[in-house]
Amino acid sequence: MLFPTVTFAVFFAVVLTAGWSLHRNQAAWKLVMLAASFVFYGFWDWRFIGLLLLSTVVNQLGAETIHRARSERTRSTALVVTIGFDLGLLGFFKYYDFFAGSMRDTVGRLGLPTPPLLDVVLPVAISFFTFQAISYVVDVRRGRLAPAPLVDLALFLSFFPHLVAGPIVRASDFLPQLRTRLDPRRIDLTGAAILIATGLFKKVVVSSYLAGSIVDPVFAAPGRHSSAEILVATYGYAVQLYADFSGYSDIAIGIALLLGIRFPANFDRPYTAASLAEFWRRWHMTLSNWLRDYVYTPLGGNRAGPERRDRNLLLTMLLGGLWHGAAWTFVLWGAFHGIALVVERRVAEHRSIVRAVARRRELAVVGAGGGTGGRRPDDDDCDPDDELAGARLDTRRHGLSERSRRWVGRAVTFHVVCLGWLLFRADSVGTALHLLWRLLVGWGPAPLVTPLVLLTIAAALAVQFIPRAATRAALAEISRLPAWAHAVAFGAFLVLVDVLGPSGIAPFIYFQF
Amino acid sequence: MAAPLHTRPRPRPVRPARTVEGYRKRRPFRSDEVVGATLLALLVAMLLGSQSLVDLASRQPYGTGRTVLVTLARGVHRVASAASLDRPARAIGHWTGRTPTAPVDVDAVLRGLSSPASPVTTIPLDVNPATGLRWVDATRPLRIHLVGDSLMGDLAGPIETIAPVDRTRITLDHRVSSGLSRPDYFDWPSHLARLLQDADTAPEAVVAVFGPNDFQDVEAGGSVLAAGSPAWDDLYRKRVGVVMDLLQRPGTTLTWLTLPAMRDPELSAAMAHLSALYRSEAATRPWVSVVELGSVLDQDGGGYARDLTGPDGTTPPLRQDDGVHLTRAGADRAAAPVWADLARRWGLDG
Numbered sequence: 106m107l108f109p110t111v112t113f114a115v116f117f118a119v120v121l122t123a124g125w126s127l128h129r130n131q132a133a134w135k136l137v138m139l140a141a142s143f144v145f146y147g148f149w150d151w152r153f154i155g156l157l158l159l160s161t162v163v164n165q166l167g168a169e170t171i172h173r174a175r176s177e178r179t180r181s182t183a184l185v186v187t188i189g190f191d192l193g194l195l196g197f198f199k200y201y202d203f204f205a206g207s208m209r210d211t212v213g214r215l216g217l218p219t220p221p222l223l224d225v226v227l228p229v230a231i232s233f234f235t236f237q238a239i240s241y242v243v244d245v246r247r248g249r250l251a252p253a254p255l256v257d258l259a260l261f262l263s264f265f266p267h268l269v270a271g272p273i274v275r276a277s278d279f280l281p282q283l284r285t286r287l288d289p290r291r292i293d294l295t296g297a298a299i300l301i302a303t304g305l306f307k308k309v310v311v312s313s314y315l316a317g318s319i320v321d322p323v324f325a326a327p328g329r330h331s332s333a334e335i336l337v338a339t340y341g342y343a344v345q346l347y348a349d350f351s352g353y354s355d356i357a358i359g360i361a362l363l364l365g366i367r368f369p370a371n372f373d374r375p376y377t378a379a380s381l382a383e384f385w386r387r388w389h390m391t392l393s394n395w396l397r398d399y400v401y402t403p404l405g406g407n408r409a410g411p412e413r414r415d416r417n418l419l420l421t422m423l424l425g426g427l428w429h430g431a432a433w434t435f436v437l438w439g440a441f442h443g444i445a446l447v448v449e450r451r452v453a454e455h456r457s458i459v460r461a462v463a464r465r466r467e468l469a470v471v472g473a474g475g476g477t478g479g480r481r482p483d484d485d486d487c488d489p490d491d492e493l494a495g496a497r498l499d500t501r502r503h504g505l506s507e508r509s510r511r512w513v514g515r516a517v518t519f520h521v522v523c524l525g526w527l528l529f530r531a532d533s534v535g536t537a538l539h540l541l542w543r544l545l546v547g548w549g550p551a552p553l554v555t556p557l558v559l560l561t562i563a564a565a566l567a568v569q570f571i572p573r574a575a576t577r578a579a580l581a582e583i584s585r586l587p588a589w590a591h592a593v594a595f596g597a598f599l600v601l602v603d604v605l606g607p608s609g610i611a612p613f614i615y616f617q618f
Numbered sequence: 619m620a621a622p623l624h625t626r627p628r629p630r631p632v633r634p635a636r637t638v639e640g641y642r643k644r645r646p647f648r649s650d651e652v653v654g655a656t657l658l659a660l661l662v663a664m665l666l667g668s669q670s671l672v673d674l675a676s677r678q679p680y681g682t683g684r685t686v687l688v689t690l691a692r693g694v695h696r697v698a699s700a701a702s703l704d705r706p707a708r709a710i711g712h713w714t715g716r717t718p719t720a721p722v723d724v725d726a727v728l729r730g731l732s733s734p735a736s737p738v739t740t741i742p743l744d745v746n747p748a749t750g751l752r753w754v755d756a757t758r759p760l761r762i763h764l765v766g767d768s769l770m771g772d773l774a775g776p777i778e779t780i781a782p783v784d785r786t787r788i789t790l791d792h793r794v795s796s797g798l799s800r801p802d803y804f805d806w807p808s809h810l811a812r813l814l815q816d817a818d819t820a821p822e823a824v825v826a827v828f829g830p831n832d833f834q835d836v837e838a839g840g841s842v843l844a845a846g847s848p849a850w851d852d853l854y855r856k857r858v859g860v861v862m863d864l865l866q867r868p869g870t871t872l873t874w875l876t877l878p879a880m881r882d883p884e885l886s887a888a889m890a891h892l893s894a895l896y897r898s899e900a901a902t903r904p905w906v907s908v909v910e911l912g913s914v915l916d917q918d919g920g921g922y923a924r925d926l927t928g929p930d931g932t933t934p935p936l937r938q939d940d941g942v943h944l945t946r947a948g949a950d951r952a953a954a955p956v957w958a959d960l961a962r963r964w965g966l967d968g
Contacts, residue, residue, distance in 0.1 A: 111674060114660055121656055125649040202935070206925065210932040224881075224924040227939050289649035296644060322790070325775025329783055363652055532946040577643060584644035588651040589658060596662025603667055604710045608793075 106148040108356045109309050109602070116145070117360065120265075124364055128287045135256050135283065138264065138364070145265035146230070153228040156194070161259045163190050164238040168245040168252040184246045188239055195235045201225055203431030230269045232428060234262045236395055241276035243399055253280045266361040270353050272371040273391040279366070287365035295584035297362035298591050302598050304355030307348035309606035311565055315345040317607065319553045324530055327540045333551035335544045337558060339523050342530050344565040347375065350389070374569040376522075379514030381442070381449050384522055392428070396421050411454070418450075419443035429529070434537065438528040445521055667707050668698035677803045680835040680842045724807045727814075728863055749965045751822075751869060756784040760964055763821030765810070766875075768794045770827050772944040773875075776953035777825070785966060789821070797832035798857040799845075807860045814864065823960055824865055827875040827911075828858075829896075830942055833888035846891060854892075858899045862906050872906045873959050878915035878952075879922040881941025886922060909959050914951050915944075926951075 106113050120141045127133045143154055167187025174180040205220045213219040241258065244250040253261070253276070261279045323330045323338035330338070354371035361368045371391050378384035385393050401421040407414035419440070426439015531537035583591075647655075664671055672695050675687035698704045746753050754760045762781065764774050770792040778788050791813075796804040806828075814820045833845045836853065843850040865872040876893035880886040893912075900906040915936055917923045922941070927933045928951070936948030944952060961967045 111671070114663075118656060118660055122653050125653050128649065202924075206933060206935065210934075214931050222925060222933075287649075291646035292649060292652045293644060294647040294652050294655060326778035329778050329788075363656065365649075536946075581643045581645075588647055588655040592655040592658035593662050595655075596659040597666055599659070599663040600667035600670075600707050601710065603670055604707050605714060 106145055108353065108360075109305055109606075112148075116141075121363060125289060128289055128365070131283075131286060132256075134287070135260055139256065139260050142260065142263040142265040142268060146263060146268060149229045149269065150226075153231075156228055156231075157234060157263055158259070160191070160194065160234060160238055161255070161262050163187065164242055164262075165252065165255050165258050167242050168258075171242065171246050172252045180246060184242060187242045191235050191239050191242075195231055198225055198227055198231055200427075200431050207433075233271050233273060234268065236273050236392075236399075236428075237262055237276065239399060240273075240395060241280075244275070244277050249277055250280065253283070257283045264361075264366070266357045266364070266366075267368060270350075270357070271389075271391060272354050272357065272368050273395050274368055275391075275395075278369060282366055289365075292365060293362050294588060294591055295580055297359040298595050299580060299583070300355040300359030300362070302595060302602075304352040304359065305599070305602045306352075307355070307565075308352030309602050311561060312345045312349040312352065313607045315341040315348075315558070315561060318555070319558050320345050320530070322553060324532075324536070324540070327536065327543045327547075330543065330547065330553065331549035331551050332544050332547045334553045335540055335547065337551070337554045337562070339527050339540075339544075340562050341558065343376070343519070343523050343526050344562050346526065346529075347372070348565060376519055376566055377515060377569050378518050379511045380453075380518055381446050381521060384518055385442075385446070392425065396425050400424055411451075415447040415450070418446055422446065434528055434531055434534060437534065437537075438525050441525050441528060445525075664694050665698040665701075665703045668695035668704045669708065671695065677800065680837060724811050724860060724864070727811045728860065746965045749963060751871070751964055754785050754964055754966060759785050759787045760823055760960075760966070761819070761821050762786055762788045762823045762825065762960065763813070764788065764790050764792065764825050765806070766792050766825075766827035767796050767829075767831055768792065768943065769830060769875075769877075770825075772949045773825075773827065773952055773956065776946070776949045777956055779950075780953050780957045781960070782966065795831055797828050797830070798861065799832040799834055799836050799854065801857075807857070807864060810861060810864050814867070820870075822869060823871050823873070823964065825873045825875065825956060825960070826861065827877075829877045829889055829892045830880075830885075832892060833885075846888070851895065855895055855899055858896060862899060862903050866903065866905050870905070871960075871963050873956060873963075874900055874906055874908050875952075875956065876908060876910050876912065878912040879917075879920060881922050881924070881937070885942070907959050907963065909955050911952050911955075914955055915948060 106116060120137070123137050123141075124134060127137055143157075146157060147154055164187060167183050167190075170183040171180045171187075174183060201220075202222050202225055205222050208219040209222070241250070241253075241261070245252055252258075257280055258276075260283065261274070261276060264274075264279070267274055319334065319338045320342045323334050324342070327335060351372040358368045358370070369391055371389060373387040373390060375384055375388040378387050401417055404417040404420060405413055406417060420443075422443030423436060423439045426435045426437070426442070429435045429438070527540055528534075528537050531540060668691070671691040672688070675684065675691035678684040678687055695704070744753050745751065752758070762777075764770050764777065770790070771794065774788070774790040774792070778790075781788060791809075793804045793806075796806065798806060801807070810824075832854070835842050835845055836850065837843075838849075838853050843853060862872060862874070874896055876896055877889040880889055893910075897908055900908045912920060915923065915926075917926070922937075924937050924941075925933045925935045928947075934947035935945050936951060937943065938945055
């Protein structure tokens, strides 16, 4: 059941009505939501409801064992076994055929035995509910959570707004909300309506348009397209992927809000980032934070020196790439970002050291020259003819102000990210290399680069720079409107999205993960 | 005493985004207002978009469910039309080209094709004697049109990749979820007839794949025909024949693709049934050639294959997780015989 369909609209209307009718009876509310979530999941594939239930039961057993264990050893063993089960499930369904096929194509050709290919069907949502389950047992082990009732855990793992494509909600964010009664007087209708409306527009109109008009044709046959088309298609894919994924996340968060549940944000204007590290604090934040807290930090994080830190960073990004799909292009994409982050960090550290050394020298010279009485050389009352003026350290570097440096950083970061997206989107390493080659040598006309394509990409990027204060103020004003005005506007907007969008609805890109 | 080190300005910290910015400043609503607003929003959307609702209901598989949905949708549409509430959506649909154009009289087009007095479609005078078709070169590339459902979406990229860039102009003209069974969803004969009206831009080589969305009950003459029944077969054959006959014109070729096995045994049997119909209709039409996708995508015995070992010794997955669509490797494999057929017929082997 896809979000932007009449079927889901009817389903949600029923669930919303039933939910708020039962909000005083928490147990009944949970059961209704749980049943609705299983109906939602069953629409995708009823066969895997059992898998979801199995994951719930095993993780609950693990959490209970960890919580009741008297010894550290038992707690650790229970944690390892439970996580092993979760990763085993994910590994089998998602990666078995990939690794078996890769082995067959490498060592198998040398005549060595390889595991058979099983044509395993990938259950929808397995990447998401597995990571959420792991966050639950680890947080219990760390003492941040007590084991929740089984119904609560089942609802946490299967809750339909975030089930099939995130955001990856932490148990510590979700479960406490189930312990308190929903407040029927304080629902953020405006925030939810805006999120759902913008999410639908991004997914149904923007993402679909860019996919059909330039991204899919160019990536399918790079040899037929010029450098300009490949460049714009790459920018277009950056926008398409953001619109598709953030659109889904927005809808999920908005729907949860209407049901009285708060989800964390998943995107924070990622293309405004001035560095790769900042990009990863703004893009798919729930996954980044999960990887930081459950992979990077347990590996040692940055606590054991720069070499270990870089290794941990690279491993974390490799796993992040692999999480996205069973293909070498995703692994390479993860490696690309890992290496780029390591390089960025090393360069920043080197620059800090160079600046610190230069500063120390400058202060030593200034001090020997009669002293400045402790005055800092970049103070405004310095003699402009001072021969050390050129060595003054202020907010300008290489002649650029902080603001300009930030814009340069944004442009560089955006292009580095786009280079990564090229790997991410290409169906093979060979196609990615072909695209890069054509980007350099494929001069020629670019009929697919139309004004509307350029305008769509430019507008989608520009919107990310709207100041937060302006958005907050606008939403505050809109919230003054009565509920019926929200309804009429939203209903009309739904029709506009339907008319502007393509016929039929393509699934969300992140469903395949 | 040395002055403290002066570090460069710290970058502005990125505050973690709240779920929705500034929610504390917004007026909260009560649950009854929220439920009421949601239901009202859906009602408004149904009234303003009532035509879409009717279209959507009409496209459902035939049965009691569809009948109920269509009745409800038409009721809503009557109310909306009476109050002109559907006008804005129709106007925007016209502006964006979403509103379907008037169907072409396909029967008239077919009669025109079969009539000896009908004007001959313009063809170049320089005809390749080996093929009976015009010469193709870089100054006059071959206009290839790829039509069909989402399977053609999988095949298009590899066909574009394998075909010579300088001698071919390829247009992908597919419709996801479409087929020949349900012209109420998308009217392929009308669409093709419209394309063929302009001789200068009309496709010369058409490659078509249909089937995965076609094996469903259809309505004809007021009754519903069960998929695979003799009456259904007759009707479907006629629809296939219409598409094939539309492309019976000098200087035009049609390559029809039969379907590979599917992972689901029922679907696989249905596709085999349709493929047999395609073959029998093509057999009486010399301008139609058939390419058997199963010959490169199925196991030796004709069964479904998720992956097969290729000539390079690797065994990539050929089918996507749904057991229907093709991966890039599968589409690359399928594109080879398709291009071979086009190249042979148009003398592009060299």
